């Protein structure tokens with residue numbers, strides 16, 4: 301029905317439902333398109349976003365599952381809530397177009413620019429990001445991780461008895477940060493995988509920054525770790541608010557996964 305108000309003419313009851321319709325149709329289409337993927341990344345912190353950018357850029361179908369409303373993980377707060385980021389070198393910053401200045405041998409960037417640039421570039425490269433969605437379990441077939449079991453964050457927060465759904469992938473990348481949540485899902489039933497338990501060690505920046513990149517890789521068939529999850533899984537030291545290792549770890553995971561998936565095609 302059309303209603304005229306002065307010179308304006310409204311379609312009563314149309315615009316409201318059309319807004320809902322386009323949102324629902326687009327979201328459902330995106331979800332259906334991403335039920336099967338090359339890579340599922342759990343956690344949209346710096347390691348996950350960097351990994352997603354390089355994977356999508358390599359042409360792999362990549363999806364990120366992020367529990368929170370905001371993406372960026374631990375970036376936003378910099379150190380102790382001071383939203384400035386410190387890094388040792390600037391090569392990856394240049395790739396993401398992030399402005400940085402050199403100070404006392406370190407590169408300093410703005411945390412807000414850092415988080416948004418990583419998210420923008422990952423998204424523009426083709427990675428799909430589903431926020432407000434939580435990975436609660438893994439799909440495991442013949443001793444290989446083949447995807448994740450997910451639920452809505454709101455459902456989890458409310459503690460509702462609602463079944464999840466599944467998102468399949470050839471590879472899962474755990475970038476959940478300190479708790480290494482995806483690896484933890486596996487070690488609950490396979491404790492021998494991480495005999496020392498999931499926990500990072502005391503602060504030691506140089507050792508941690510080198511170790512987090514060195515140890516980034518496949519920890520179980522189909523399951524890779526990057527970022528602070530690596531420190532937790534390999535009991536490496538923590539490194540505090542320095543983010544170069546997170547980006548390099550995400551980049552290395554993407555390189556290893558791309559090589560693996562491309563070689564398995566040939």
Ligand SMILES: Cc1cc2nc3c(=O)[nH]c(=O)nc-3n(C[C@H](O)[C@H](O)[C@H](O)COP(=O)(O)OP(=O)(O)OC[C@H]3O[C@@H](n4cnc5c(N)ncnc54)[C@H](O)[C@@H]3O)c2cc1C
Pocket residue numbers: 342343344345346347348365366367368371372373374375377433434435436475476477478481526527528529538539540541542546
């Ligand atoms: C309280 C606190 C303590 C910190 N301590 C240290 C420290 O000791 N050493 C250090 O180097 N840095 C520390 N940081 C800085 C910072 O967190 C990390 O260096 C950096 O952000 C880690 O990057 P990441 O990509 O590995 O993970 P994060 O930035 O932590 O991102 C992980 C993301 O995964 C999401 N996520 C987790 N589990 C799930 C799930 N099941 N499903 C969906 N999403 C999930 C989280 O919501 C988050 O957005 C700390 C930050 C905070 C807030």
